[in-house]
Amino acid sequence: xxxxxxxxxxxxNQMTVQQVLSGGRLYEISGVGYSNEGEISIKxxxxxxxxxxxxxxxxxxxxCNDSRVVEKEGRFAVEGDPTEGALIVSANxxxxxxxxDIQKFRRVDSIPFESEYQYMATLHEGQEGERFIYxxxxxxxxxxxxxxxxxxxxxxxxxxxxxxxxxxEDMALHGLRVLAFARMDSVAGKESIDHENIAESLTxxxxxxxxxxARKEAIDAVKNCYQAGIQVKMI
Numbered sequence: 001x002x003x004x005x006x007x008x009x010x011x012x013n014q015m016t017v018q019q020v021l022s023g024g025r026l027y028e029i030s031g032v033g034y035s036n037e038g039e040i041s042i043k044x045x046x047x048x049x050x051x052x053x054x055x056x057x058x059x060x061x062x063x064c065n066d067s068r069v070v071e072k073e074g075r076f077a078v079e080g081d082p083t084e085g086a087l088i089v090s091a092n093x094x095x096x097x098x099x100x101d102i103q104k105f106r107r108v109d110s111i112p113f114e115s116e117y118q119y120m121a122t123l124h125e126g127q128e129g130e131r132f133i134y135x136x137x138x139x140x141x142x143x144x145x146x147x148x149x150x151x152x153x154x155x156x157x158x159x160x161x162x163x164x165x166x167x168x169e170d171m172a173l174h175g176l177r178v179l180a181f182a183r184m185d186s187v188a189g190k191e192s193i194d195h196e197n198i199a200e201s202l203t204x205x206x207x208x209x210x211x212x213x214a215r216k217e218a219i220d221a222v223k224n225c226y227q228a229g230i231q232v233k234m235i
Contacts, residue, residue, distance in 0.1 A: 001231045010222075010234060011212040015082040017090035018176060019043075021167045022206030023053030023152030024160075029093055032213050034069050034076035034085055036092045045152070052154035055098050057206030060134040060181040061087030062098070063105055064122045066112070083179070086210045087136070101127065109192045117141070123193045133184040133193060135202065139168045142180035146204040150183075159204050168207055176209030 007013050014033035019026060025045030031038020042049060067080025069088050078085030091098055105124045108131065113120040119137025126132070135142060149159040171178045182202040190197075222232050 001233060002225060003233045003235050006234050007212065010218040011214055013082065013212060015086035015210050015212050017086050017208050017210045019171055019209040020054065020057060020090070020206060021164070022057040023049065023051070023150060024163070025049055025054070025152060026167065027054060029090055031093060034078060034089050036089060038093045040094045040097065049152050051097050051152065053150040053152050053206060054094070056150055056183060057181050057208065058091040058094050058098050059102055060136060060183060060205055061208055062091035062102055063107070063124060064120055064134040064136045064181075083177070083210065087208065090208060111193060111195065113137070117195060121193060121198055123187065123190060131187045131190055133187060133198060135182045135198060136179055139178050139180045139207065142182050142202070143204065145198065145200055146182055146202045147200065149204040156203055164204065164207070171207065171209035176211050178207055178209050180207055181205040
């Protein structure tokens, strides 16, 4: 029996977003790692979608973020958390959807991720002076705070928890780590945020499902081990 580490040994140590649920549509994102090479395509839903909910979901992942992706010696790497790096890349691959105005949203305040709360929140100011809050975090925690969901056309409807839970479970069954995203408006003039501000009445934006891809050589090595009668345990 061989007991192996996972990250960077069996996997590439490059988290990659592969699926996004937003506005009742399921999208797939191609490409592996932190390079911006790849594109987004609709898997389930109307191909003529206007993608307003998708834009918000990707924007939330990009702005509610303390990391950055840099290029070093021809390779892309993350300075910060690998999960946050994956969210930056998924947004970069979808520039045609989110546009370049995303750079103009000023961060006013933030609540860092804490294991007790299982989310991060950021307060932003838009180009017209409007202020809004983005959240990202565990699926269960974010969903429990949402009363509405953003539809594909940007309208807001009562949240369909059964639908969201179904997609989250399906992503998890396919080995994806699932993060949820939400937004709160009507915070004009607010200079700071705390946990009480975002305890409820949020608008659900979507899910992003990501994975740390397996290394090709690791796949071959594990296959050879099984053929030789050696069990492999990921610790």
